[in-house]
Amino acid sequence: MQLDLIKKELRKVISLDDEMFQDFSKLFRTIRLEKGEFWIKDGRRSNYIGFVNGGILRQYVQQEGEEFIQNFYVTGDFMGLSASPAAERNKTLRIQAIEVCELLVMPYERLQCLIGFSRNLEQFSSHWQAQKYTELDQMYFRLLAYTPEQRYKWLLAHKPEIINQVPQYYIAQYLGIKPETLSRIKKRA
Amino acid sequence: MQLDLIKKELRKVISLDDEMFQDFSKLFRTIRLEKGEFWIKDGRRSNYIGFVNGGILRQYVQQEGEEFIQNFYVTGDFMGLSASPAAERNKTLRIQAIEVCELLVMPYERLQCLIGFSRNLEQFSSHWQAQKYTELDQMYFRLLAYTPEQRYKWLLAHKPEIINQVPQYYIAQYLGIKPETLSRIKKRA
DNA sequence: ATCCCTTTTTGACTTTAGTCAATGGATTTG
């Protein structure tokens, strides 16, 4: 089990000595998702948190035949630390591997339990929730205030790894436009 | 100081006996905002939480001469319980009274301190944060997936008090469309 | 390399929202 990455990500936010990390890491297990497999399907399995140890996933909702992508998760991202309360209520939410992925996963309850014991983990959890809220808040503003072209350029400037790894019709679903429109935006840009 | 409303709102979420509520309510003070006055201007004063005891406000960002409304706060709403971390970073955020308002306010730090003493208040705070996140998540989805007309109809069905109390050009700013377009949507609906 | 399948691009056309300017209503102010 490769744990360097998650250790690095945790240490960006909290201090965590090797011994504590050892204890912590024992509670994870590794999951491999093939391309197209689901981490969450129709709201189920939302009672886990997951860490993307490699690969890329998309979170989307299907409605009347159309798919709307709310988020991508790339290598180094945590999933479900704050999304799960919302996910539980939404029975059409799915998180799907766009390519082969390796996840480190832990039941949500186990994390909650650990948080009770560790002040550091509690810090991490609340930091992450605030982080996610702020991110969503800014995404909302861009969707409200930016044109499709401006949103595409923002993505290109701030999340180029997504543009590079993801088929363009997914990018279009994420931007809220049709693939043909995205193609034309790219041409004139 | 009229406290029935806030007591009722708190009791929707947590149990709170009269004695505890007495202690709690002493820490609030009342503020009156005239029409057009600001509760938060350019990110300042975001270190307070506020309860709308009467009236209605709009939260918006100004960019290149245009205003984009992210939210309305109506009688019975709390402001800043989870928005403040985001607000601190956004120097163009404003919350303005659309009509005369009465607010009950408390410094954020004082609430934090109280939360340390009361298990109930801690519950309330985390419930509120989760609530706000879910709400924003669903607003994001509607903005991504719905047409302007569908968003207007959603607002009409779920938040009629906003439609009734707010000038239509504000509704348009909230829906992300021009006032003329909203007028035409209303006509054909 | 060829074939098959998926994704992207292009073209012609339709639909929808934006823009600008004018009108009409309602409310306030002198």
Place this chain on the structure above:
DNA sequence: CAAATCCATTGACTAAAGTCAAAAAGGGAT
């Protein structure tokens, strides 16, 4: 009461994204 102001509506036109269909470009697999 009239004038002024603010807001909502309407009309004519422009700009932008959606739709549908076809062609072109990639990407594996054999």
